[in-house]
Amino acid sequence: MFDVSPATVETALQRFFTGARLRAAAYGDHYVALWDALEVASQGGKRVRPALVLAAYDGFGGRDQSLATPVAVSFELLHTAFLIHDDVIDRDLARRGVANIAGRFNDRAVAHGAAADQAGIWAAAAAILAGDLALSEAHRALALLPVDAAMRARLLDLLDRAVFVSAAGELADVTNTAAREPLSVAEVIATLEHKTAVYSFEGPLQAGAVLAGATDAAIDALGEFGRLVGVAFQLTDDILGVYGDPAKTGKSVVADLREGKQTALIAHAGTTPAWSIIAPLMGKPDLSEAEADLARSHLTACGARNAAENLAQDHVDRAIAALDPEHIPAALRARLIDLADAAVNRVR
Amino acid sequence: MFDVSPATVETALQRFFTGARLRAAAYGDHYVALWDALEVASQGGKRVRPALVLAAYDGFGGRDQSLATPVAVSFELLHTAFLIHDDVIDRDLARRGVANIAGRFNDRAVAHGAAADQAGIWAAAAAILAGDLALSEAHRALALLPVDAAMRARLLDLLDRAVFVSAAGELADVTNTAAREPLSVAEVIATLEHKTAVYSFEGPLQAGAVLAGATDAAIDALGEFGRLVGVAFQLTDDILGVYGDPAKTGKSVVADLREGKQTALIAHAGTTPAWSIIAPLMGKPDLSEAEADLARSHLTACGARNAAENLAQDHVDRAIAALDPEHIPAALRARLIDLADAAVNRVR
Structure with missing residues (x-):
């Protein structure tokens, strides 16, 4: 049905996280773990927002996958960022019954010998930073789009x-x-x-x-x-x-x-x-x-x-x-x- | 000394916050208060990052204020966002002896009859959201710059x-x-x-x-x-x-x-x-x-x-x-x- 395919959005997201993880390796294991946790946080949803971007684009005759994909990625990562920061605000350590970024870094801190209050700080830091990174990429994906100034x-x-x-x-x-x-x-x-x-x-x-x-x-x-x-x-x-x-x-x-x-x-x-x-x-x-x-x-x-x-x-x-x-x-x-x-x- | 002036950066920041406050009014007093708090958070520093942007731009012969100003604004708001989120991570309610965004919203919650644990959630929400808003504008200021694709x-x-x-x-x-x-x-x-x-x-x-x-x-x-x-x-x-x-x-x-x-x-x-x-x-x-x-x-x-x-x-x-x-x-x-x-x- 689509000329522009949801599979391409998945590929673009995977490529983004793979690249980020490679860059993160220069900054230590914790940072790689943060990117792992962020990628997991971006998964498991229904990709409603990319589907809506692609449906509207396709519906009005849009055919350029290389333009529609970054826009879909942008709104999906915006969603990821909001969910992550929402969990920090609500002090949740799990989402859909699975440890979220804060939960994972809380456990990680304990495994590294951190005291309980320190573990809470690791958890908050990881989740706030992960949301910031997702939010930043949401902006960057649109900012780099090869369209004219008015469209941008x-x-x-x-x-x-x-x-x-x-x-x-x-x-x-x-x-x-x-x-x-x-x-x-x-x-x-x-x-x-x-x-x-x-x-x-x-x-x-x-x-x-x-x-x-x-x-x-x-x-x-x-x-x-x-x-x-x-x-x-x-x-x-x-x-x-x-x-x-x-x-x-x-x-x-x-x-x-x-x-x-x-x-x-x-x-x-x-x-x-x-x-x-x-x-x-x-x-x-x-x-x-x-x-x-x-x-x-x-x-x-x-x-x-x-x-x-x-x-x-x-x-x-x-x-x-x-x-x-x-x-x-x-x-x-x-x-x-x-x-x-x-x-x-x-x-x- | 500068053809490009730090005063213009101040003006650009003021204009941004004034516009945001006007838009925020449609969403209630708390949101206007959040933008007030964010503007205060962006002030009081030494504007080191804008000064460095302008010094380098001027030093290499740059003369277009309309280009240098948004770049300077971008790095200043990035700094503001980082300070705000750093305070959330460190659980600080004050910076330089003055109530920060979390501190202000903690007080605001209490004044609105919120219990202590609720006040903590107001404080965290306000600071996390304010940082997200500053971070978003840091990206937007660069993304809208009227330069060619390679420069952008x-x-x-x-x-x-x-x-x-x-x-x-x-x-x-x-x-x-x-x-x-x-x-x-x-x-x-x-x-x-x-x-x-x-x-x-x-x-x-x-x-x-x-x-x-x-x-x-x-x-x-x-x-x-x-x-x-x-x-x-x-x-x-x-x-x-x-x-x-x-x-x-x-x-x-x-x-x-x-x-x-x-x-x-x-x-x-x-x-x-x-x-x-x-x-x-x-x-x-x-x-x-x-x-x-x-x-x-x-x-x-x-x-x-x-x-x-x-x-x-x-x-x-x-x-x-x-x-x-x-x-x-x-x-x-x-x-x-x-x-x-x-x-x-x-x-x-």
């Missing part, structure tokens, strides 16, 4: 917006934790859009389209589609984080409740009389399975589940409506509609 | 090397803490070169020279000069950190001893019989003034102070020797010799 500036502006808005969203996600009352649904949606949808959906789609020379109307439409689909994905994630089947999603259904995560479910529940029962269960670190069941049944009974599901579907509908057939080629439009439907129809 | 690639390679080598040096600085024996003098020097000299001296000087169209021989000479002077500066800093006058340097003379910082002083002392007396005092968090005096007198008596001072002077001599008059214009050479002498002849 447009692509760099998309990357700049992705970084700027994601930082705002990440900060909001953290500062929201001090709120004693549930957020409004609008606040929840804004945070999802800023923290994730812009850099994961809007940016990659628009970058692929810009690179292929799409019209401004098409690029605007893809941006709106991306923001709405990105929010729909995150809303669905949050529903699955309470009601999903962990065997299928690989996601705990008590972790979000224990953390007191500010989701659309909670935002809606906060506007209902059921909140007085649900509130004491939210953010309870030792929430039992029985208490989680209780919270779940009240979230359903008060209409929060229904409201969140409708909200996600509404975002999908609006995303599809943004894809004006006058501006978006039919084949690309069909693929994006499939993507939008998949956002809300996932394994439960 | 050369400048981007210098920035890439600065990031790559500094990360190696920062990691080494952290992993060195697990060493139970003193490092060798060579290991101390390598860490100083990688963590600081490459991005602070080599990179800015070479970038200014490349931009002005200097010869390869000249660029190589500036690189060697930069690495050697950078190490001389750091060696002198470490000597002042034990023997300096805090009233003049603004630097404690017990902090490095209490931390057990791996310096050339300690590396040398580790090779002498005096080490058995000095070792128990190193890294003692509650080291008294009297114990610090004892360590100081033994470091002098065993020859460590002398050795470190000679090592710094030796680096200065070799740095000056690298400035082959055949390749380096006389006026630039004179300025760089003054700079090299100042590296070791500072307030005691």
Whole structure:
């Protein structure tokens, strides 16, 4: 289906890490281990962002693999950098049940005889530096693209917006934790859009389209589609984080409740009389399975589940409506509609 | 003296922060506060890196302020990013006695009713994100430079090397803490070169020279000069950190001893019989003034102070020797010799 192939993105990433590791050898084993850990951190995801760059580029008739690949690599490494720094902020030592960069360097420090507090510093240093290295390469991949100045500036502006808005969203996600009352649904949606949808959906789609020379109307439409689909994905994630089947999603259904995560479910529940029962269960670190069941049944009974599901579907509908057939080629439009439907129809 | 003026760098930085703050307003007060904190973090230094970019550019006949300024801004913001992330790694809440970004957001969290552990997360998030934003702009300033592809690639390679080598040096600085024996003098020097000299001296000087169209021989000479002077500066800093006058340097003379910082002083002392007396005092968090005096007198008596001072002077001599008059214009050479002498002849 693609003239531009996802396999080429994998090859480009492998080549980048192989080169970095060779250079790193001159600076000692720890630095090589850092690059190993960074490469592992960049793997295991679904490569959603490269796929969106390539889909948009291909969809508007782009055929130059040597241009599309670095743009796809750029957004993937931006994602890697954000995940790594997000883990530092959340003080996580694992991701998807596997030791992350901090976890690996914590263990490495202990193996080298470091005391516990020193090991924590090794862990933080490794993860912060690895994120910086991934972020730097995300910029470099675009900066070196052999395109004219106007094209380069447009692509760099998309990357700049992705970084700027994601930082705002990440900060909001953290500062929201001090709120004693549930957020409004609008606040929840804004945070999802800023923290994730812009850099994961809007940016990659628009970058692929810009690179292929799409019209401004098409690029605007893809941006709106991306923001709405990105929010729909995150809303669905949050529903699955309470009601999903962990065997299928690989996601705990008590972790979000224990953390007191500010989701659309909670935002809606906060506007209902059921909140007085649900509130004491939210953010309870030792929430039992029985208490989680209780919270779940009240979230359903008060209409929060229904409201969140409708909200996600509404975002999908609006995303599809943004894809004006006058501006978006039919084949690309069909693929994006499939993507939008998949956002809300996932394994439960 | 300059056709290209440091004042223009200040103006460019101010304009960048003013623009960012305006954009940030759409994302809430916390994000505006983050940009305020980042601007403060970028101030108060001596603008060494911009001065070196401009000196080299001017020294090789460069006259285009609109090219030199973004390069100078790039290396200054790289420095800002590194300082901010270094503070996160070291868990510092202040720099030069003033609350840093983490310190400001820790206070901000408390003022917003956050619990102590939440405040720590606000602090880490703000500092990590601020560093990411500064690092991103360092890349963007170079990427947007209106020069041809070959020139852009050369400048981007210098920035890439600065990031790559500094990360190696920062990691080494952290992993060195697990060493139970003193490092060798060579290991101390390598860490100083990688963590600081490459991005602070080599990179800015070479970038200014490349931009002005200097010869390869000249660029190589500036690189060697930069690495050697950078190490001389750091060696002198470490000597002042034990023997300096805090009233003049603004630097404690017990902090490095209490931390057990791996310096050339300690590396040398580790090779002498005096080490058995000095070792128990190193890294003692509650080291008294009297114990610090004892360590100081033994470091002098065993020859460590002398050795470190000679090592710094030796680096200065070799740095000056690298400035082959055949390749380096006389006026630039004179300025760089003054700079090299100042590296070791500072307030005691």
